[in-house]
Amino acid sequence: MSESSADVIRRYLEEAIAIENGLESQLHGFIGKTHDAPVHKLLEHCAVDAKRHSEKLSEHLDVLGGRNALGSGLLGRLFAVRPKVVHNDSDTDLTPDQQLVIVFAAENGGVAYYEALAGMAAAASDPESETLVRSIQQEKRRATEEIWHLLSNASVQTQSSAPSERP
Secondary structure (H helix, E strand, O other): OOOOHHHHHHHHHHHHHHHHHHHHHHHHHHHOOOOOHHHHHHHHHHHHHHHHHHHHHHHHHHHOOOOOOOOOOHHHHHHHHHHHHHHOOOHHHOOHHHHHHHHHHHHHHHHHHHHHHHHHHHHOOOHHHHHHHHHHHHHHHHHHHHHHHHHHHHHHHHHHHOOOOOO
8 A cells, every 4th residue: 555645744754753852862962961061052952943843843743634553764763863873872972072063963964854855745735844844944954054163163272272283
């Protein structure tokens, strides 16, 4: 039995919810382990966004008829655990920069995922879903810009505080 376009959209929304929940969980783990104030603030902001995104997606999924019987798809589960797999759950030794790199990758993965979901919604003539995921995608793009800015500044600070090798 093939899926209808509405079933596909619901499945993608379920996966997006799993992605956001996984990201929020990972962010809370990072927040408790960083003492770098700007990184801590950014991670908190991203966690709040992930929770809000999950809630918006869940509400929209309910409007579309709720969850599919099969539950969250493989892609959503993979995205949800990806940062944990990368570091084998040994997050205690991650520097703030390493945390930012992981979150940057996850947020950019979300941007790509929402691009696919928006394309599906457009093809299925579902402008409400497309509008919702485009707005979330835009917020993720802004988050990646903030992360990039912090990473760039950290690199400059590290270079300027490193001892000179000139005689």
